[in-house]
Amino acid sequence: MSAGELTTSQVKKAGRTVRRYIRNENISEAQLQAAIHTIDRFRAAHQKPLVTANNGLRSMVRSEGCVVEVSQRLKRFPTIIDKLVREPTLPLSSMQDIGGCRAILADVDEVRRVEARLKKRRPPVGYADYINTPRSSGYRGIHVVVDYGGRHIEVQLRTKVMHEWAIAVERLSARVGDNLKQDGEHALQLLMSVISDAMAIEEAGGVVPEQVHSEIARRRLDAAPYLGRNT
Incomplete structure (x- = not known):
């Protein structure tokens, strides 16, 4: 079975198993290894959609006449586990930032222009405006979650500042x-x-x-x- 054939229930179960293991509940080594394998496959399933999203973002940035500074990243396995622990009610299947790409733009005007173009081309399945409403940590930026090939990819837009x-x-x-x-x-x-x-x-x-x-x-x-x- 390929990574793309994983079911939502399999992914959710893998996340629950890892959480139970971290809580020192009775999880066998075989159950743990099966969960780890499933999480690895789920993570890998985001690679191709991430490349597509990254290329699309580059194109949108260029179309707006902005200097292209775009990067992509697949969330590392330890970071996925950390988020499962930090957000104990979040199903692994609903984690929307396994794959992410980011554009660093000159100013807020450019951010808003690219944001508008992105939303028009790909209706968001998730959205957070941390410019108008910054996080208490001080973090600012725009997060737009879009669907590429059945996988959710988080697009971050920030100014250089x-x-x-x-x-x-x-x-x-x-x-x-x-x-x-x-x-x-x-x-x-x-x-x-x-x-x-x-x-x-x-x-x-x-x-x-x-x-x-x-x-x-x-x-x-x-x-x-x-x-x-x-x-």
Whole structure:
């Protein structure tokens, strides 16, 4: 049986089995290995649709006259497992970001133009506007989930400023050994959230208010133990 022939019930069962194993429930080695094999096949089934989606996104970006900076990624197996644990009610079959591609654009206007073209060509099966409504972590961007060949592919649209912020958070996560990309109350998360506010104000052509500068300074002091001497 090929990866494309997996049923929804098989995928859901594999996700439940892994969760039960992580909870130290009675799962045999054979059951665990079968679940891992199913998850690997489900992941692999997104590869071809992901390439198609990535090529389509490149075409749309070019059609809007934007500089193409598009990338793609297939979610790593450990990251899939981490999400199963982090979101215990999410069926594996409903995980919409196994395959993802991203366009980094010059400004919000370009993001909106590409977003409109994408929605017109591929009616979304999922959508999140983290520009108008940023996450509490400070994350900003547009996520559009589209169907390619029966698989859901998440398309992320960011400006260069938003992307620089996200890369900084990833680097801090690696430094402290904690996933700071999620919403939370870690000192670094609180600092990066208010920095995101300041970056968004500047990107829109505004002047960052003094109270925001003061908040950044206060949050930086709180986060000092994690920042190191040269940060």
